[in-house]
Amino acid sequence: MxxxxxxxxxxxxxxxxxxxxxxAPVSRFSLRVRPAQAATLGRALGLDLPDRIGRIAEAQGRTALCLGPDEWLICAPEAARDAIVAAARKAYEATPHSLTEISDxxxxxxxxxxxxxxxxxxxxxxxxxxxxxxxxxxxxxxxxxxxxxxxxxxxxxxxxxxxxxxxxxxxxxxxxxxxxxxx
Structure with a gap:
């Protein structure tokens, strides 16, 4: 029974x-940059990088979340992936940073x-x-x-x-x- x-x-x-x-999937990036250079790199990426942990900034369909004093999570539509990578590469010499794609x-x-x-x-x-x-x-x-x-x-x-x-x-x-x- x-x-x-x-x-x-x-x-x-x-x-x-x-x-x-x-x-739905989005493009995601882990960004590390010195706080003194965050504003410069943010402009290169097309958005302000917030300077307080837990704060979010949005522009052009992109979102930046401050996870730590020198760490941000960048989210954007999948179509923006290549533009973000290209902008970061172009800014690297003047603003050293680490941008790692973590989309998957x-x-x-x-x-x-x-x-x-x-x-x-x-x-x-x-x-x-x-x-x-x-x-x-x-x-x-x-x-x-x-x-x-x-x-x-x-x-x-x-x-x-x-x-x-x-x-x-x-x-x-x-x-x-x-x-x-x-x-």
Whole structure:
């Protein structure tokens, strides 16, 4: 005899409170440059490099996130990849830096809806009330290093290394189901 377990909730109920979507690929770069030269290199790349950790700057469809005193994450449409590489190469002699393409290393999930913040708290130790919309931070989700973006009050992005994505997605889906069940 086989046991069959049923639940009182549906996937539709789970996604009504919080939605998890994998986002389309983008060009990503890890940029290291001395803070004194950040403004010069930013102009060469077509955007201001923010000077405070967690701050974001956007221009021409490109986004720069300050991850550390001399470290930025640059995201742009895939079509902008070659232009960014060419601009960095041209600026290198006057402004030494390290620009490494990491596009294939990560994927991004959008977590949105009225229970998005609650879902993220299942495995993120950060106080998300302190993460203002329009900011992002490097943190952990369970034991996985991630970049967490807060795009709006109920709208987050989670950049995850591709090798850890199945683990993170599974945790998010378990949490989503638990929220729908009222656990």
């Amino acid at each position: 086989m046991t069959n377990q049923t639940h009182d909730f549906t996937l539709a109920e789970a996604t009504a409170r919080v939605r998890i979507d994998e986002l 290393r990560e994927i991004s999930y959008r977590i949105s809806g009225p229970a998005a913040q609650e879902l993220l708290t299942i495995a993120c130790p950060r106080d998300l009330d302190l993460l203002a919309p329009g900011c992002a931070v490097r943190t952990v989700f369970d034991t996985v290093q991630v970049v967490l973006w807060r795009d709006g009050p109920q709208d987050f992005r989670l950049d995850v290394w591709r090798s850890f994505a199945p683990h993170v997605r599974a945790l998010l889906e378990i949490g989503q189901a638990e929220l729908a069940a009222g656990l």
